[in-house]
Structures are given as structure tokens and as C-alpha cells.
Amino acid sequence: MTSSERDNIAAAWLMLLALTTAFALSQSYRTVAAIMAPRLQADFGLTAQALGLFAGAFHFAFGALQLFMGIGIDLYGVRRTVLAAFPLAIAGAVLSALSTNFPVLVAGQVLIGIGCAPAFLVCTVFIARRFPADRFASVSGLTLGIGSVGMLLTGTPLAWLIEASSWRTGFWALALCSALAWAVIFWRVREPAPTTPPVKVPVVAALRSYGALFGLPHTLGIVALACVTYAAFITLRGLWLGPLLIERHGFSLVQSGNVAVIVSVVGMFGPPLFGRLDPGPATRRRWIVGFTLVVAALFGAMAVTRAAWLDVGAAIAVGLASGYIVLQYADVKAAYPAHMTGRAMAVLTMAMFLGVAVMQWLTGVVASAAAAHGFNPFSAVLAQTIAALLLLGATAFAALPTPLPAMQT
Structure with missing residues (x-):
């Protein structure tokens, strides 16, 4: 390997790490509900259903914008797309910190979701473009791991901050970190000049181009599973872990934050x-x-146990085992021809985060209904909802058509 090649690889890694800072902050935003939930419920009188709506608003906005972000990346590049969108996350955090009622709080979450929408997609596209194809799974997995540092912020550190001050201070801290991440991306990320002038495609025509992808028979199974895998982990870590440990086992906020870490x-x-x-x-x-x-x-x-150590152990095991989700990205890259990779990644990411939004909203509805009818809400959430949806997703993925061997590379 020549010194020039080594320099190019080093530069690519530095730019990827810069892009990962925005992804890490998106991980923080999508998991704040687990630690903020008790204080938000106290301040705004939220039901479990309203709490699910609060947590799901970010993911609905995030997922709904994926196709548009994919178009933006194709037309304007990774750097300009994330720099244009991410300030909305900062604005959303500020709005959330200043909110005086629940609708404004949800509006802040929507803004944060829109701002974070390109955060992971730009990383996957950057990896696909700047790293060898045989390293896609390993580099993507490492990026997911590094980006998970953002979830550490919403564990013990956020719990301490909330106990010492308030949940509003937590949003102010995240807004500051987001501004720093934007500055790092602006400073470090550069894209090579295009060899040919970019072709300006109308947005409607670009959206229609996704029709070819959905016309392939194996897309449905991929989307069905994508809707539930990441959603299961984030619904636990980002919404129900805190309430589960505090209400079922009497943990303090900081103790539940320690488990979250x-x-x-x-x-x-x-x-x-x-x-x-x-x-x-x-x-x-x-x-x-x-x-x-x-x-x-x-x-x-977790649904049937009543021992704290079993719930904690199972939650930790879910955290480790959920790493297999990176294989879904590798599967998508292998399941479509090269010219469809960007759109396929956008659809996968969209399905994952819309799935999170739906699952968090649905578990809130299920918990409220279970409590109203005298059933244990946590058992209903964990078994009748999350576990059942995972089984349905796995069944659809296995039973529906698979990619043609010629597409798998």
C-alpha cells in the first residue's frame, strides 16, 4: 500500500468519525424517553399512551424523511445534506427545553427527528462509496458501535443531570452537543468534486424511482423484518427500560440509568x-x-419474570444480541444491484425507524389498555406486543421470496 493510499484511508476514517458524531447524537435523542419518562409524566400528567406518542414522534419524523434524504444525498452529497438538516435537531432540542405543554414537546421531537433523519444514512452511503465492498459489514458494524456512545449520554449522565436540575437541562445539554457535532462535520468532512455535472432530477421523478425497488418480490420480506428488529431494541432501551425497573422493581432514577448505561x-x-x-x-x-x-x-x-436480576440480565442480552441488525444492512447491500444500493439503504432505514415509531406508540396503547383492564402492562408490552411482532417479522422474512442468487454478492 502506497503512502497516498494510506493517507486516503486515514482521511476517510476521520470523515466517517466526524459523520458518526451526528449519528451518536441521534442515538441520544431516540433514547431520552427511558430516563425522562418519570419526570415528564409528573410535569405534564402523561399517560403511558401519551408517553409512547412522545417517544414515537422522533422516529416517525426520522423514518418518514428517509426517502427524501436519500434523494438529497444523490443530488447534493453527504456533507451538504447532513449540514442542511442537522440544525433542525438543535432547534428541536431548544424547543423541547422551552416547551410549556405536551403538544409543543411533541413538536420539538418532530423537529429533532427531521434534523437527525440523514444521520445514519450518510454514514452507510459514505461507507459504501469510500470503503471496499468486502469491508461494508465490518465498517458498518464498527460505526454502529461507535455511534452507540450516544446512548451512554442518556444513561447515568442524563439521570444525574435530571436529578440535579431538570429534564429541560437535559435537552439544553443535547442541543449544545449537537451544535458541536455540526461544527465538526463542517470542519472535517469533504467530498471529491464530481467527475460529471450532477443531473437534476425532479423530486417526484426521484420518488418514482423507488418503484423499481418495491417491484422486486424480496423487498416485502426485508421491509417486514426491518420494521420490528431495531424497533424492539429501541422500544426497550429508549422507552420502557426505565419505567420497568422503577415501577416493577423499585429502582431509583440513577440506578435505572446505570442499567441503561x-x-x-x-x-x-x-x-x-x-x-x-x-x-x-x-x-x-x-x-x-x-x-x-x-x-x-x-x-x-422478561414478560414472565418477577426477579430484578433476570430483567436486568435479559435487557443486557437483548443489547448484545441486537447487534445482528448490522447483518440486515449487509443483506440489503447483497440483495440489490449496485445502482439501487442507495435507495435500498434508504428504504431499509425508513422501515426501521417508522417501525420504531409505530412500536413505541403501539406499546403505549397496549400498556394503557392492559392497566385499564387489570392486566400487568409490562407483560403485555414485552410479550403480547414486542415478542409477538418479532415472531411475525421473522416469519415474513423467512416465508416471502428471497433475492435471486445473481443479486447476492
Whole structure:
């Protein structure tokens, strides 16, 4: 390897790390509800259903904008797309910190979701463009792991900050960190000048181009599973982990924050681990189905247990096992021809985060209904909702058409 090649690789890694700072902040924003939930419920009188709406608003906005962000990346590049969108996340955090009622709080979450929408997509596109194809899974897994540092902020540090001040201070701190991340991206990320002038495609025509992707028979199974895998982990870590430990086992806010940190730290190692263990296209899909069933079983165990150590242990195991989600990105890259990779990644990311929004909203509805009818709300959320949806997603992924062998590379 020549010195020029080494310099190019080093520069690519530095730019990827800069882009990952925005992704890390998006991880923080999507998991604040687990630690802020008790204080928000006290200040605004929120029901479990309203809490699910608060947590899901970010993910709905995030997921709904994925197709447009994919178009933006194709037309304007990674750097300009993330620099244009991310200030909305800062504005949303400020609005949330200043909110005096629940609708304004939800509006802040929507703004944050829009601002963070390109955060992980720009990383995957950058990796696909700047790193060798055979390193996609490993580099993506490492990026997911590094980005999970953002979830550490919403564990013990955020719990301490909220106990010492308020949940509003938490949003102010995240707004400041987001501004710093934007500055780092502006400073470090550069894109090579295009060899040919970019072709300006009308947005409607660009959206229609996704029709070819949805016309392929294996897309439905991929989307069905994508809607539930990441959603299961984030619904636990980002919404229900705090209430589960505080209300079921009497943990303090800081104690539940400590558990959240452990889950997040373990979750940091999962994606790089599975990225390195990627078995390749021949057996990758069987691994994906198998680990989906493992995670569903862990949620089922949490639903029936009443021991704190079992709930904590199962949550940590979910954090580690959920690293297999990186294999879904590798599966998508192998399932479509090269000219469809960007759109396919956008659709996968959209499905994952719209799935989070729906699952968090749905679990709030289920918890409220269960409590109203005298049933344990946590058991209903963990087993009848999350575990059941994981089983449905795995069944659809396994039973629906698979990619043609010619597409798998």
C-alpha cells in the first residue's frame, strides 16, 4: 500500500468519525424517553399512551424523511445534506427545553427527528462509496458501535443531570452537543468534486424511482423484518427500560440509568462483533432469522419474570444480541444491484425507524389498555406486543421470496 493510499484511508476514517458524531447524537435523542419518562409524566400528567406518542414522534419524523434524504444525498452529497438538516435537531432540542405543554414537546421531537433523519444514512452511503465492498459489514458494524456512545449520554449522565436540575437541562445539554457535532462535520468532512455535472432530477421523478425497488418480490420480506428488529431494541432501551425497573422493581432514577448505561455499553460491542462474524450471503439470512427468534425469546422471558436480576440480565442480552441488525444492512447491500444500493439503504432505514415509531406508540396503547383492564402492562408490552411482532417479522422474512442468487454478492 502506497503512502497516498494510506493517507486516503486515514482521511476517510476521520470523515466517517466526524459523520458518526451526528449519528451518536441521534442515538441520544431516540433514547431520552427511558430516563425522562418519570419526570415528564409528573410535569405534564402523561399517560403511558401519551408517553409512547412522545417517544414515537422522533422516529416517525426520522423514518418518514428517509426517502427524501436519500434523494438529497444523490443530488447534493453527504456533507451538504447532513449540514442542511442537522440544525433542525438543535432547534428541536431548544424547543423541547422551552416547551410549556405536551403538544409543543411533541413538536420539538418532530423537529429533532427531521434534523437527525440523514444521520445514519450518510454514514452507510459514505461507507459504501469510500470503503471496499468486502469491508461494508465490518465498517458498518464498527460505526454502529461507535455511534452507540450516544446512548451512554442518556444513561447515568442524563439521570444525574435530571436529578440535579431538570429534564429541560437535559435537552439544553443535547442541543449544545449537537451544535458541536455540526461544527465538526463542517470542519472535517469533504467530498471529491464530481467527475460529471450532477443531473437534476425532479423530486417526484426521484420518488418514482423507488418503484423499481418495491417491484422486486424480496423487498416485502426485508421491509417486514426491518420494521420490528431495531424497533424492539429501541422500544426497550429508549422507552420502557426505565419505567420497568422503577415501577416493577423499585429502582431509583440513577440506578435505572446505570442499567441503561450497561445495556448501551454492551450494545456498542454487538454490531462490530456481528460485522466481523458475518457468515456471508450463503447463510446470513438464516443467522438473521435465528437471532430474531433469540431476541423474541428474551422479551418473552422478561414478560414472565418477577426477579430484578433476570430483567436486568435479559435487557443486557437483548443489547448484545441486537447487534445482528448490522447483518440486515449487509443483506440489503447483497440483495440489490449496485445502482439501487442507495435507495435500498434508504428504504431499509425508513422501515426501521417508522417501525420504531409505530412500536413505541403501539406499546403505549397496549400498556394503557392492559392497566385499564387489570392486566400487568409490562407483560403485555414485552410479550403480547414486542415478542409477538418479532415472531411475525421473522416469519415474513423467512416465508416471502428471497433475492435471486445473481443479486447476492
